[in-house]
Amino acid sequence: MLPSVGIRHFSRCAVRSARLKPLRFTDLNKINLNQPVVPTHKNFDVSPDHPLWAFFPNGNKATSCFRDSSEIDTSSRPWALPELRRKSFEDLHKLWYLILKERNILAREVRLAEAIRENNTQAHNELDEKLALTQKRIKQVLLERQVAYERAQLMTAEQEEYLRDFEERYVNAEESDIVSYNEKLIRLQYAFFGIEPQLDDFDMETDINVNFIEGLTYIANLKHKRYLKLHPQTEEVLSTPLDGVVEALPFLLNDTNEAIQELKSLRERGTETKLDKIDVIPFLKRTISQVIAERNGTEAV
Amino acid sequence: MPTMRMRAEKKMRKHLLEQLKSRKIFGARIAKGYKTPEQLMELNLAPQVFLFKNLFSGQVLYSQVPAFHQDQIDAQFPRPNWQNRKPSRRNDLWRIMCVADFASYDYAVAAYDGLVQLRYVRDVLKPKEAMAMRKKNEEGNIWYSGQYRPCFSQEAVADLAHVINEFELEGTALFWENVWRKGEDSHWRSDLVDHEVLPPFNPKYQSIMLDELREKSLAEFGRIREENAAQENGEPESAQVGTQAA
Numbered sequence: 001m002l003p004s005v006g007i008r009h010f011s012r013c014a015v016r017s018a019r020l021k022p023l024r025f026t027d028l029n030k031i032n033l034n035q036p037v038v039p040t041h042k043n044f045d046v047s048p049d050h051p052l053w054a055f056f057p058n059g060n061k062a063t064s065c066f067r068d069s070s071e072i073d074t075s076s077r078p079w080a081l082p083e084l085r086r087k088s089f090e091d092l093h094k095l096w097y098l099i100l101k102e103r104n105i106l107a108r109e110v111r112l113a114e115a116i117r118e119n120n121t122q123a124h125n126e127l128d129e130k131l132a133l134t135q136k137r138i139k140q141v142l143l144e145r146q147v148a149y150e151r152a153q154l155m156t157a158e159q160e161e162y163l164r165d166f167e168e169r170y171v172n173a174e175e176s177d178i179v180s181y182n183e184k185l186i187r188l189q190y191a192f193f194g195i196e197p198q199l200d201d202f203d204m205e206t207d208i209n210v211n212f213i214e215g216l217t218y219i220a221n222l223k224h225k226r227y228l229k230l231h232p233q234t235e236e237v238l239s240t241p242l243d244g245v246v247e248a249l250p251f252l253l254n255d256t257n258e259a260i261q262e263l264k265s266l267r268e269r270g271t272e273t274k275l276d277k278i279d280v281i282p283f284l285k286r287t288i289s290q291v292i293a294e295r296n297g298t299e300a301v
Numbered sequence: 302m303p304t305m306r307m308r309a310e311k312k313m314r315k316h317l318l319e320q321l322k323s324r325k326i327f328g329a330r331i332a333k334g335y336k337t338p339e340q341l342m343e344l345n346l347a348p349q350v351f352l353f354k355n356l357f358s359g360q361v362l363y364s365q366v367p368a369f370h371q372d373q374i375d376a377q378f379p380r381p382n383w384q385n386r387k388p389s390r391r392n393d394l395w396r397i398m399c400v401a402d403f404a405s406y407d408y409a410v411a412a413y414d415g416l417v418q419l420r421y422v423r424d425v426l427k428p429k430e431a432m433a434m435r436k437k438n439e440e441g442n443i444w445y446s447g448q449y450r451p452c453f454s455q456e457a458v459a460d461l462a463h464v465i466n467e468f469e470l471e472g473t474a475l476f477w478e479n480v481w482r483k484g485e486d487s488h489w490r491s492d493l494v495d496h497e498v499l500p501p502f503n504p505k506y507q508s509i510m511l512d513e514l515r516e517k518s519l520a521e522f523g524r525i526r527e528e529n530a531a532q533e534n535g536e537p538e539s540a541q542v543g544t545q546a547a
Contacts, residue, residue: 021469023411031422034463035434036455037484
């Protein structure tokens with residue numbers, strides 16, 4: 001048994017001195033040539049999550065690199081436009097990439113078939129056409145949505161009318177309806193002004209903008225007016241309309257009653273709450289991040 | 302009116318042109334000429350044999366040094382024909398396939414000689430036998446895709462195994478560019494050969510990688526020689542280990 005130190009290390013001098021085999025061929029004409037050594041993939045392992053497995057129909061469980069036309073799905077149909085219109089953006093996104101992967105597999109198989117002169121790729125091409133049609137329809141649906149969104153942006157007069165109408169309905173709403181109105185308001189503030197329903201979802205860099213300020217003012221005024229409507233006997237301090245984001249922000253962050261208390265204390269202190277235009281967005285960012293941090297901190301405790 | 306030239310002038314021009322032609326270098330200077338074990342040692346080269354594969358045609362070039370020369374191409378492709386053309390010297394087409402690291406300079410030179418001789422046997426002495434073992438296409442020619450014929454590199458691997466087994470070159474280490482190429486383990490005697498993989502390298506810096514490999518092999522060879530000398534002098538094993546660690 002050889003020691004594990006290594007064969008090279010082991011008694012080379014002894015072997016050299018006792019060599020029986022000469023270091024050259026004695027007669028070239030008597031040499032028996034070896035068969036060519038065919039390379040084999042058994043010499044290395046392929047990672048089961050190698051990204052190129054995505055080009056095979058069953059991933060790393062694939063047993064062959066080419067599917068016959070009998071193995072190709074011929075009975076299916078492309079997705080219809082009405083079906084796709086019902087799907088959310090996330091669903092369409094997932095569907096797009098599933099189709100893309102499937103088309104990649106098919107394209108690889110067709111290319112392989114060209115290389116090995118296997119001409120029976122009719123089924124592959126037909127399936128690929130169906131998938132391509134679905135992709136076109138996904139694009140169509142997204143285009144429709146984009147067009148609808150852009151048109152909605154242009155309908156400012158209608159938007160203003162709707163907002164006025166909603167304000168009136170909200171202020172005059174019955175106590176029993178106010179819960180559903182509040183939910184509606186949350187959807188409205190997201191749809192019209194891009195204000196996220198959850199504070200944590202705010203992206204401080206992009207979400208705090210002019211649109212946000214407009215929405216904030218609208219919501220705060222709405223709630224303030226409703227409060228005045230419900231409590232006609234309010235003090236003089238509270239009854240004047242809101243002025244600026246400093247007074248409006250509590251209505252977005254807190255309950256109406258708490259916001260009213262805050263407003264009251266602000267006005268009683270008599271501090272100047274009107275901000276310069278350039279200070280408005282930094283103030284909002286600072287305050288909202290403080291509030292988020294406080295809430296997360298208290299939740300964590 | 303044509304300019305007049307003196308006879309001496311004409312002679313001088315001819316002489317200068319010949320000078321220019323003779324100065325032209327066809328490949329790496331270090332790879333020019335055959336190297337004996339002593340020359341390899343003098344040149345500070347390691348006991349290695351380098352197998353370069355041609356990316357265009359799949360042919361393989363053997364070299365004693367980490368470079369190649371036109372003379373080697375001329376010597377190793379003695380009977381070019383339309384299926385086995387004489388490959389070009391373009392250095393972007395020759396990529397390292399395997400570096401064989403031997404236990405001594407005698408072994409390295411013997412292996413190189415053996416490989417070149419086996420190539421000669423395949424091409425000149427027994428071309429029909431060699432052809433019978435190659436994979437053919439339906440027209441009876443060597444199987445190819447474009448200009449690429451995989452049989453040539455497979456033959457080179459078979460010859461390498463043949464040489465190592467025939468001469469019993471123990472303590473050989475083969476550094477493969479891709480272990481895929483070494484084929485089934487049954488072709489190799491495990492008591493003679495260790496299979497390893499070349500370090501990952503950028504083809505642009507192939508020569509640098511080969512040079513590093515040469516230095517490493519040289520250092521290893523020196524270390525083993527010292528150990529052997531120490532063993533022959535009868536020093537105890539523990540003392541050696543101590544000196545190494547120090």
